Amino acid sequence: MALNEVLTEIDNGLDNAIDRLFELLRIRSISTDPAYKAETHEAAEWLVKELESLGFEAGLRETPGHPMVVAHHRGEGPRLLFYGHYDVQPVDPLELWKTPPFEPELQDTPNGKVIRGRGASDDKGQLMTFIEACRAWKAVNGELPGNLVIFLEGEEESGSPSLVPFMKENAEELTSDLALICDTSMVSPGVPSIAGSLRGMLKDEFTLHGPRIDLHSGHYGGPALNPLREISKIIASLHDEDGRVAVEGFYEGVHEVPAEQLEAWKTCGFDEKDYLQHAGMTVPHGEAGYSTLEQQWARPTLEINGLWGGYQGAGTKTVIPAEAHCKITCRLVGDMDPADIRQKIRKHIEDRLPVDARVTWDGNLDGTPTAVMDTSRPEFEAARQALSDEWSREAVIVGMGGSIPIGTFFKSILGMDAMLIGFANDDDAIHSPNEKYDVKSFHKGIRSWARILDRIAG
Incomplete structure (x- = not known):
């Protein structure tokens, strides 16, 4: 398979690979904003042309939303x-960007060169590592490696509304022996990582209704029910003093991490102090009795993502608001059922409503269970060895605190395990201003995929 020659080709072609990535980064493929629908389509077309130029049979598949590339x-x-x-997050707040988000550039930092721009890490830079590995492979060997399907989505950053129907309609075409996902990060800089599990996700939103209209706080202050005060009490009741979720039955289906897995995590290269400092914290604030890694990878959460109501403008307005609003998400683990957890949370909240208050719920929010991969498959060890060879450091199999619905869907819809291998770092500022991707991650990511393909593509 001429692996050494492929790696040399990757090294020699790095500048051109970065130029191609810059072309893709310049396309403003913000999937959630209708104003960028045409450019999101343009990004899909760009990828089709790139894949066709490498010898793939590539096509753009229209959906009710943004197209898929297969x-x-x-x-x-x-x-x-x-x-x-290939879609990206909105760039707001634009004023916090130090360079224009869709004018990518190379920058020198104390930790080495980085590629700066929206989508550099999430996920255009990551997906291009695989495509560039295929490019180098073909340049050396005259053909692409193995039996490959490329599946690129354009709605991941806007909830993937077209994904499940598309997968079901095209299950025979997409079903494979194994899925490879490059939309994740390393557990610590320079520590290659394979994610063996993903936490599930549940979203919910509610409005607490009180008075018929906003009330004058002089005429009604005292007798009136204040929705903001009442919602604050309810939100405070969701956790106890030890950070444990206080919703009855919330922990049903949650399993403790086996002792041998905990031991393995202790040597995975995770730096708790650096992890906390990056977020401006000095100590973890989660569930007492569990390490930071356990809290992040193996314990469920209930988070308040938004809480608002009443007057939000400049100055003051002496009103008692008629409504208060709250957005919630839960990260799920083990055998937790999203529908069951939703019912339990709603009951907890509804049981605590005072007289004259009522609640309405958003009925359009979804949930996905956790995904646990069969890491005993030989492909996982082969990939781990390939990553260890490239990074000169033992690769590790880790959990993931995030929720990537596609990993669950590959299992539930197509019956496939997924191997999640990404090269992002926690300081890449994905979804935030000044997003970046280390050139080292891009370069060694390409080399890593070449090594992995050498071992598992057959």
Whole structure:
């Protein structure tokens, strides 16, 4: 397979690979904003052309939302599906960007060169590591490696409304022996990581209604029910003093981490102090009795993402608001059922409503269970060895605190395990101003995929 020659080709072609990534980064593919619908479509077209130029049978598949990109190379060996997404988050607040978000550039930092721009890390830079590995492979060997399916989505940053219907309608075409996902990060800089599990996700939102209209706080202050005061009491009741969720039955289906797994996590390269300092904290604030890694990877959460009501403008307005609003998300683990947890949370809140208050719920929010991969499969060890060779450091199999619905959908819809291997760092500022992707991550990410393909593509 001429692996050494492929790696040399990657090294020699790095500048051109960065130029191609810059082309893709300049396309403002913000999927959640209708104003960028045409440019999101343009990004999909750009990827189709790139994949076709490498010899893939590539096509743009229209959906009710943004298009999917699907490409095939039919070769020998196990069928491998690579997934990524080409859409990006909005750039607001724009005034906090130090450079224009869609004018990518190379910058020198104390930790080395970085690629700065929206989508550099999430997920255009990451998905291009796989495509560039395929490019170098073909340049050396004259053909693409193995039996590949490329599946690129354009709605990941806007809730993936078209994803499940598309997967169901095209299940036979997409189903493969193993999925490869490059939309994750390393547990610590320079420590190559394979995610073996993903926390699930539940979203909910409610409005607490009180008076018929906003009331004058002089005429009604005292007798009136204040929705902001009442919602604050309810929110405070969701956790106890030890950070444990106080909703009855919330922890049903949660399992303790096996002792051997906890021991492995202790040597995975995670730096708790650095992790906390990056977020401006000195100590963890989660569930007492569990380490920071356990809180992040293996324990469920109930978070308040938004809480508002009443007058929000400049100065004061002496009103008692008619409504107060709250957004909630939960990260789920083990066998927790999103629908069951939703019912329990709603009951907890509704049981605590005072007289003259009522609650309405957003009925359009979804939930996905946790995804646990079969890391005993030989492909996982082969990939781990390939990553260890490239990074000159033992690769580790870790949990993930985040929720990537596609990992769950590959399992539930297509019956596939997924191997999640990403090269982002926690300081990449994804979803935030000044997003970046280390050139080292991009370069070694390409080399890593070449090594992995050498071991598992057949």
